[in-house]
Amino acid sequence: MIDVNGIRLHIAEEGEGPLVVLLHGFPESWHSWRHQFAPLAAAGFHVVAPDQRGYGRSDHPEDVDAYSILHLVGDVIGLIQALGEKQAFVVGHDWGAPVAWHTALLRPDVVRGVAGLSVPPPFRGEHPPLKAMQERFGGRFYWNYFNQPGVADAEFAKDTRTALRKLFYSASGDAPGAGHPDQALVSDPARGWLADAIDPEVLPDWLTEQDLDELTENYAKGFTGALNWYRNLDRNWELTAAWQGAVVSSPALYMYGDRDLVPAFPGARELIAKLPELMPNLRREPIELPGCGHWTQQERPEEVNAALVEFLTELRG
Numbered sequence: 001m002i003d004v005n006g007i008r009l010h011i012a013e014e015g016e017g018p019l020v021v022l023l024h025g026f027p028e029s030w031h032s033w034r035h036q037f038a039p040l041a042a043a044g045f046h047v048v049a050p051d052q053r054g055y056g057r058s059d060h061p062e063d064v065d066a067y068s069i070l071h072l073v074g075d076v077i078g079l080i081q082a083l084g085e086k087q088a089f090v091v092g093h094d095w096g097a098p099v100a101w102h103t104a105l106l107r108p109d110v111v112r113g114v115a116g117l118s119v120p121p122p123f124r125g126e127h128p129p130l131k132a133m134q135e136r137f138g139g140r141f142y143w144n145y146f147n148q149p150g151v152a153d154a155e156f157a158k159d160t161r162t163a164l165r166k167l168f169y170s171a172s173g174d175a176p177g178a179g180h181p182d183q184a185l186v187s188d189p190a191r192g193w194l195a196d197a198i199d200p201e202v203l204p205d206w207l208t209e210q211d212l213d214e215l216t217e218n219y220a221k222g223f224t225g226a227l228n229w230y231r232n233l234d235r236n237w238e239l240t241a242a243w244q245g246a247v248v249s250s251p252a253l254y255m256y257g258d259r260d261l262v263p264a265f266p267g268a269r270e271l272i273a274k275l276p277e278l279m280p281n282l283r284r285e286p287i288e289l290p291g292c293g294h295w296t297q298q299e300r301p302e303e304v305n306a307a308l309v310e311f312l313t314e315l316r317g
Helices: 037-042 068-080 097-107 129-137 141-146 151-158 160-170 207-220 230-239 268-278 303-317
Strands: 002-004 007-009 011-014 019-023 045-052 088-093 110-116 252-257 285-288
Touching: 002 068, 007 068, 011 037, 019 068, 019 097, 037 045, 037 303, 045 068, 068 097, 068 230, 088 097, 088 303, 097 110, 110 303, 129 141, 129 230, 141 151, 141 230, 151 160, 160 207, 160 285, 252 268, 285 303
Parallel strands: 019 045, 019 088, 088 110, 110 252, 252 285
Antiparallel strands: 002 007, 011 045
16 A cells, blocks of 8 residues: 555555556456566566556545546656656556556656557547537437446446446457447436446456456445546546647557457547657557457457567667
């Protein structure tokens, strides 16, 4: 447990050497990086994966406003400093990717290199994201559903293990229709987001019953802290106005699955195609993982580990 910015963060760590901070997404925990610890440590890095605020064994502030992107970036910087370092490599997946990208954007002096999985770098839009999604999808988009106070919280907590099983399988590369944008929509918000989610009879090879045990335990405090990240989307848009048009200058790497729902979002593939010209220090073309869904480092650990080790080792010199 590490004291950071007035809260306590639970971390898992392994290895010695330059610090690598691994940031999970929703609905995950430090456990989502279980396949990365040993390979990165063997390559000569000190690997640290926190349960981010609102998740797992870390503190869950009650105030919704305590989950803004500035709080989340502050946690990363505070963690790096609490571990006695002045700089670190930062890697993020899903929600962890925007945190990693914004950490590099706001504190390039601290970030030696940044890698994002699934979610591409932040390029601030012209309109508040919740309003934009409401107008585009008429309230069916999951961001809008998650912003209804207490609604998704109760749906997911009713049967936590089943909710997590459905969430993970439905967004994986193994699910029928994987990569289609309708995966990310709520066809009828009154029925809930899980109503049409697939509950697999057999888990895919990359997700075991033991993994589900760990995940379920990490949501013993419920889902509200994690969902509060989504409840700051418009506030984050307001808070980052000063960085409109700014780009991530740190050495960068981006990879995603070709059956991931995120690249299927409107405009996402066009953005990914332009990354080499938009990112001044992108070290290689965006890496597309064939057959991989949303859970990149869990579904394709060997490919992700190889790319990360190559990227980090090159920057370490």
